[in-house]
Amino acid sequence: MSDGEMEYRRLGASGLMVPALSFGTATFANGSGAGSWGDVQVDEARRLVDIALDTGLNFFDTADVYADGRSEEVLGTALGSRRDRALIGTKLNGRTGGGANDVGSSRFHVLRAVEASLRRLDTDWIDVYWLHGFDAITPVDEVLSTLDELVRSGKVRYIGASNFSGWHLMKSLAASDRHGWARHVAHQAFYSLAAREYEWELMPLAVDQGVGTVVWSPLAQSRLSGKIRRGAPRPADSRLAVRGETEKTDDEQLLRIVDVLDGLAEETGRTIPQIAINWVLSRPTVSSVILGARTEGQLRENLGAIGWSLTPEQLHRLDRASAVTPIYPYWHQLEQVGARNPFPTGLQPEDPGA
Template sequence: MEYRQLGRSGLSVPVLSFGTATFAGGEQEGSWGNVQVDEARRMVDLALDAGINFFDTADIYSGGRAEKILGQAVADRRDQVLIGTKANGRTGTGRNDAGSSRHHLTRALEASLNRLDTDYVDVYYLHGFDALTPVDEVLSTLDDFVRSGKVRYIGCSNFSGWQLMKSLSVSERYGWGRYVAHQAFYSLASREFEWELMPLAVDQGVGTVVWSPLSQGRLTGKLRRNTPVPADSRLAVPGETEASGDRETLYRTVDVLDELANETGKTIPQLALNWVLSRPTVSSIIFGARNEAQFAENLGAVGWSLDADQIARLDAASALTPIYPYWHQVVNNSERLPFPTSVIVQD
């Protein structure tokens, strides 16, 4: 298993991280999965055997039950694993049961530590940006967590460019812990991350931990022209997020993935995951699995690389028309604002 640095930090993480949204019934009434304790232990075994020691969860996954199952699954080997969890989402009905206030984050961290049955979290992410809480309150709280030893590193998730840059600036101003990772939605079916957040990550040394690198099932090969969505797919669940771009762009991308599958002998999901791993700033991608077969297939995404021509074909098929000001920069200033090529991770 290849390891990379998590942004501008000393922490090495595997390029594949195992996500636990499928634990305990998942979200959307179990549509994500229904992995219970015994199967979770088995998946942790498989992950560690493959060199994957980074596990991702959140306090809102199955109302906290996913954290509890993960804690039970790693109970006798906590020193062998890295755990990342998240807070900010709503965990109760009260006014202060959501967001990134000192009040909520303090209670959320203690609750997560209790469910995970651990003294510390390796990476603690904010699941989203809280515009109602001052950034200095948020970051001073997270810095206190780090200084207390309850959190090793801090990260954020689903921030916009200005929200992340402002946060990094506040950390620098006061000498507080800074976000070393940004957990972001990025795939061949949704490439807006490249417009603002990827250049920012290159410039500021923030590692990207990608969630939904298969775009919530759109890049599994199941979604095709003139083909109904499979009933067991997350895409069939009302309320699931529609990826960016139009369906024709997605179908064109899948056509190229089909061609490459024939050329390489790899599956469409393996190709889509491998493409993400080739991108600048990507430290790790989070994959989930409902069963061992899915787990094994995802492992096949590493240990090889697409060549330059294959990457270029996927880039061309999946390209999106940028919104302003990015289209203007591409047309008029691409010489001074080229696509990011610096990679902050180390192989």
């Protein structure tokens, strides 16, 4: 694969091939509900979709809660007659109205949500339908039997989970296997150099069960964008001015990671975001990384994260800088790593105190 040429990977153990980079539309129509994420309207969205499709990035991610459904509408309009060239993933589970049943993964809500998403996206099918979170109130058999019916009907091609705990995902997979229902082929998860908790339980589970990882926020919501530097204040004119809700890494460790990224940028001639995304793409189970872009320039820069590889030594430096001591029982399991409890291939435990 040459520099910049799109790579395609299997989505977990399914037969679906997806691009290593996919496009997130949380910036469409003020999709996050916060202006700092972006407010990309139809004309701009159509241009971004043009660029994506021209480079082979044909997997688009949205959700019914982004801008109260307007993100789906903008994406559907921007794709227009090119729907057959695209893979669309959308999500349900969040609150979409004021009623008692306008939230969660009940049969009632799933069936209403899928019809609403199909209408807004102006399509007859959804390629990957994600549960945006786990619904502990609704029985998993009710959830998965309903999703299986949607797959059998052709309205949905594959199903996936997002933001599940390990037991949430395993319980769901076991129910699907027990009844012969469609199973989650992928898990959409928060994962980056600044947030490696996914590796503790969910990544080994994904290896064992053949579940692909679709990563959201590979730049830790812009904290690995190169805008934060040691000795400099956070930019006052962006959401980086305050600590975000997903910002779990302490300032000193974040700066250690950025120091290494800075050094690698000089060595490789790549940008900090490109290196951070490339690192995520090198991890076990990762099928695709979702890119968010408000502008053509941001999209084109992030597309430069593929077609090349960091060396093992460079990867090791990033691993060391970003390593943290896991919580129990994972730190205990690390002490027992060996033939009976191996780490995923290509992933070695790091001692942050070494």
